[in-house]
Amino acid sequence: MTVDTARFATRAVHAARSRETAASRATPIYLTAGFEFDDFDHAADHFGTGTGFGYTRTGNPTVRAVERQLASLESGADAVLVASGQAAVTAAVLSVVGAGDHIVSSTHIYEGTRGLFLDNLARLGIETTFVDDIADPDAWREAIRPTTRALFAESLANARNDVLDIAAVSAIGDESAIPLIVDNTLPTPALLRPLEHGAAIVVHSASKFLAGHGSVLGGVIVDDGRFDADRAGHNAPHLVLPGRGGLPSVYTRHGGNARIAYVRESVAPRFGASPSPLNAFLIGQGTETLGLRVERQSRNALDVARWLAAHDAVESVDYAGLPTHPHHATARRYLDGGFGSIFTVTLRGGLPAARRFVEEVEVFTHMTHIGDVRSLVLHPGTTSHAQRTDEERRVLGVAPGTLRLSIGIEDVDDLVADLARVLESVRETVA
The missing domain is CATH 3.40.640.10 (Type I PLP-dependent aspartate aminotransferase-like (Major domain))
Known part of the structure; x- marks a missing residue:
């Protein structure tokens, strides 16, 4: 009996099966729990040597x-x-x-x-x-x-x-x-x-x-x-x-x-x-696009960090790409092509300023993640570092007004405009 001559339920399970090969340019997705063995010895060899694919x-x-x-x-x-x-x-x-x-x-x-x-x-x-x-x-x-x-x-x-x-x-x-x-x-x-x-x-x-x-x-x-x-x-x-x-x-x-x-x-x-x-x-x-994205994100991050460091609503910026960072020289030795796109900024005004920031940003997304094509923000003191003591947070540079930014691939002028609008609001609140 062949699949073509089998009954309906059998054909529904087996008729799509094919052993044909094709050279896909994109990596094929083998969305399967297991793999068919050619014969008895093939299975034994896989389990004995680990070669090939079985599960x-x-x-x-x-x-x-x-x-x-x-x-x-x-x-x-x-x-x-x-x-x-x-x-x-x-x-x-x-x-x-x-x-x-x-x-x-x-x-x-x-x-x-x-x-x-x-x-x-x-x-x-x-x-x-x-x-x-x-x-x-x-x-x-x-x-x-x-x-x-x-x-x-x-x-x-x-x-x-x-x-x-x-x-x-x-x-x-x-x-x-x-x-x-x-x-x-x-x-x-x-x-x-x-x-x-x-x-x-x-x-x-x-x-x-x-x-x-x-x-x-x-x-x-x-x-x-x-x-x-x-x-x-x-x-x-x-x-x-x-x-x-x-x-x-x-x-x-x-x-x-x-x-x-x-x-x-x-x-x-x-x-x-x-x-x-x-x-x-x-x-x-x-x-496949990692190099392009990281290049853009790193360039954006440096521009944003420099802009933030000059803003009077900002107490400090911890970004290795800035000469003021204590590890800037080490970063220059090891990082080739940029300084990355994750850093912290500490606002004057502490927790109230940080709260206002995360609730008013529009281009930045408030979420737990980094490395996205989108720019993200999170308040470490009440999220990722909430279980640390005050002293431990101090050692790590996490103050009540500290925010973590992950800079994406958006147009940097739009990122700065979003920050400028929010920081103006934050400054009015602090004042």
């Missing part, structure tokens, strides 16, 4: 294409795409640390990551020490313990724009064969590629600049492919010792790519962090 949770052609794209842009050896930026941080960290281990992290990190370290990983017996002065190499060195297995920081901090000296911190990690994991969400590889400066692993919230359109969630882990068992094997027994049932070690099977292979084989699929192929497609499409 989307462990691999998908659309996802794989975007992983290659992002690994290339970050100058990495390989990448794993996951369901969110938070999943990317979790998977990257769990690829190098375990119970009883220790992390040294910058204080200036996303609140979700801080909560992961302090609440979730702590319950698994993983401790974290935070470094306030990330520009002080000795502060990083002194925080390292015999059990330290990872250093973690953001390349450009959200949202005060503290800039990490990646080469200096990665060199400190190298002294003890400890990998530096860098969240590179804000500058993106269009402006900065941490692996080229000594970092071992890069993570992104792909929902932000990579996708660019604010419509999907996703995250990515990119590895440098330089894991050295002789130097670092004592810190990573899970990578160098044989697996269950005498399976050759991850390092034996994957060499320098052992860390990212461990993420792909053991962390992402087992914790269920696999992305939708549709989301992967949209991230890949967005990434």
Whole structure:
């Protein structure tokens, strides 16, 4: 019996099936839970070696294409795409640390990551020490313990724009064969590629600049492919010792790519962090225009930051592109092509001024997000940093009148006009 001669219900299920191939110019969307095997041996080989595709949770052609794209842009050896930026941080960290281990992290990190370290990983017996002065190499060195297995920081901090000296911190990690994991969400590889400066692993919230359109969630882990068992094997027994049932070690099977292979084989699929192929497609499409968008956003942001810094309703602007920023010199060393588009502005008049600002803007959108083509605003003190103490917020540069801006690709004159109108209203309120 063929499908054509089958009964109605059978034809409804099977008649669309085709094994034809076509060379699509755009990345095809393989929106399927699983993949058909050619024969018995094909299935056995896939489960034995991991080659090919069997189930989307462990691999998908659309996802794989975007992983290659992002690994290339970050100058990495390989990448794993996951369901969110938070999943990317979790998977990257769990690829190098375990119970009883220790992390040294910058204080200036996303609140979700801080909560992961302090609440979730702590319950698994993983401790974290935070470094306030990330520009002080000795502060990083002194925080390292015999059990330290990872250093973690953001390349450009959200949202005060503290800039990490990646080469200096990665060199400190190298002294003890400890990998530096860098969240590179804000500058993106269009402006900065941490692996080229000594970092071992890069993570992104792909929902932000990579996708660019604010419509999907996703995250990515990119590895440098330089894991050295002789130097670092004592810190990573899970990578160098044989697996269950005498399976050759991850390092034996994957060499320098052992860390990212461990993420792909053991962390992402087992914790269920696999992305939708549709989301992967949209991230890949967005990434194709990343350079153009980041160039425009960075140029707009510099113009807006300069304008705000000169306004008498503004107390301060924390933007690495301004010479007044304490990390401006470091930013000039590391950022190529712009200074990014996320920064904070603190208004005179405190919380009442900030409230009026977010409720009266029209071109700016008030929402929890960054890296969108649209310009966005958020009040950190009552949202993202609400769980911090007053002293912690002070250290991070978050005052009652502080607002985080994410500058989009709109015409900069329209952005400035919106700000001028709102700040005039704010000034009247404060007066």
